[in-house]
Amino acid sequence: MTDISSILQGGYHHPLSRKWQAERQLTKSMLVYPVFITDNDDEETLVPSLPNQYRRGVNKLIPFLAPLVAKGLSSVILFGVPLAPTAKDPTGSKASDPDGPVVRSIKAIKKAFPQMFVMTDVCLCEYTSHGHCGILHEDGTLNQVESVKRIAQTAVDYALAGADCVAPSDMNDGRIKAIKLGLMEANVAHKTMVMSYAAKFSGCLYGPFRDAAGSAPSFGDRKCYQLPVTGRGLARRAILRDLAEGADAIMVKPSSAFLDIISDAADLAKNVPIATYQVSGEFAMIHAAAEKGVFDLKEMAMQTLDGILRAGATIVLSYFTEQILNEGWLDQ
Ligand SMILES: NCc1[nH]cc(CCC(=O)O)c1CC(=O)O
Numbered sequence: 001m002t003d004i005s006s007i008l009q010g011g012y013h014h015p016l017s018r019k020w021q022a023e024r025q026l027t028k029s030m031l032v033y034p035v036f037i038t039d040n041d042d043e044e045t046l047v048p049s050l051p052n053q054y055r056r057g058v059n060k061l062i063p064f065l066a067p068l069v070a071k072g073l074s075s076v077i078l079f080g081v082p083l084a085p086t087a088k089d090p091t092g093s094k095a096s097d098p099d100g101p102v103v104r105s106i107k108a109i110k111k112a113f114p115q116m117f118v119m120t121d122v123c124l125c126e127y128t129s130h131g132h133c134g135i136l137h138e139d140g141t142l143n144q145v146e147s148v149k150r151i152a153q154t155a156v157d158y159a160l161a162g163a164d165c166v167a168p169s170d171m172n173d174g175r176i177k178a179i180k181l182g183l184m185e186a187n188v189a190h191k192t193m194v195m196s197y198a199a200k201f202s203g204c205l206y207g208p209f210r211d212a213a214g215s216a217p218s219f220g221d222r223k224c225y226q227l228p229v230t231g232r233g234l235a236r237r238a239i240l241r242d243l244a245e246g247a248d249a250i251m252v253k254p255s256s257a258f259l260d261i262i263s264d265a266a267d268l269a270k271n272v273p274i275a276t277y278q279v280s281g282e283f284a285m286i287h288a289a290a291e292k293g294v295f296d297l298k299e300m301a302m303q304t305l306d307g308i309l310r311a312g313a314t315i316v317l318s319y320f321t322e323q324i325l326n327e328g329w330l331d332q
């Protein structure tokens with residue numbers, strides 16, 4: 001008997017039949033571009049460890065974004081980078097300063113590009129003098145009660161300024177519920193998406209970001225609040241917990257070494273979109289290897305993004321967004 005099931009190649013001989021193998025194809029609307037904004041309005045400074053990525057002041061933001069919007073950019077996530085020494089204190093009280101870079105940028109972007117989906121990372125580490133993601137007890141551990149209050153207020157302030165989505169990355173237990181309740185009280189819950197960095201792992205891939213944002217902890221590490229790399233069960237618990245607390249979207253971070261977690265999230269959180277963050281270390285690593293001639297930059301970038309989609313995410317926060325749009329990688 002001839003074994004007809006032994007022949008697979010006929011099914012992907014043509015470029016189009018290869019394209020048809022994808023359950024999902026990357027589209028521009030899936031991409032969210034991370035943007036760093038300083039409190040020096042006219043600044044535009046290259047971040048040394050993040051290839052071609054800049055810290056910008058609010059005056060440089062709109063001229064930078066305009067050509068990207070014209071090429072299909074539909075969403076950004078904002079990270080405040082306060083450089084003034086007065087911007088940091090033990091409680092991160094300036095995180096939602098009305099004169100601070102994030103609140104002013106939300107307003108500027110919404111005015112210039114009303115259709116843009118503006119996300120804001122919500123955390124305190126850029127605003128605390130100790131660089132941790134919350135308010136601390138005297139023994140240096142996170143004070144969850146005080147931290148959650150501050151995080152929720154910050155999220156509400158960003159929403160009131162016009163943010164379409166608040167994405168808490170601080171990892172304090174109970175923050176999603178507190179944010180939802182705060183948004184409801186402020187009468188903006190109906191127009192504000194809460195995207196939880198539910199499965200955010202600690203590890204060595206956030207270094208370039210912490211350079212960019214000046215947010216490295218001054219002592220200790222983040223291992224008691226970000227998840228241990230091996231903690232698949234913890235990630236599943238965090239995803240279920242945040243869904244129960246009202247999260248509108250679930251994020252997994254980092255991406256490529258955590259595809260099983262993305263797949264778990266897609267499985268556990270079937271009723272919300274799944275996002276993932278291809279973080280600074282992943283971006284820098286791909287650039288470094290491409291420069292060494294290990295592989296072609298574009299091919300590797302697209303391979304990682306296709307892997308992320310295959311695992312189950314449909315929203316991708318990536319520093320590659322800029323190059324993808326500028327060079328028309330999705331335009332053919
Ligand atoms: N908590 C703030 C925050 N939000 C996103 C990132 C990392 C993003 C990246 O590496 O690109 C971090 C840094 C951290 O948790 O240490």
Ligand SMILES: [Zn+2]
Pocket residue numbers: 123124125126132133169170
């Ligand atoms: Zn933080």
Ligand SMILES: [Zn+2]
Pocket residue numbers: 224
């Ligand atoms: Zn500890």
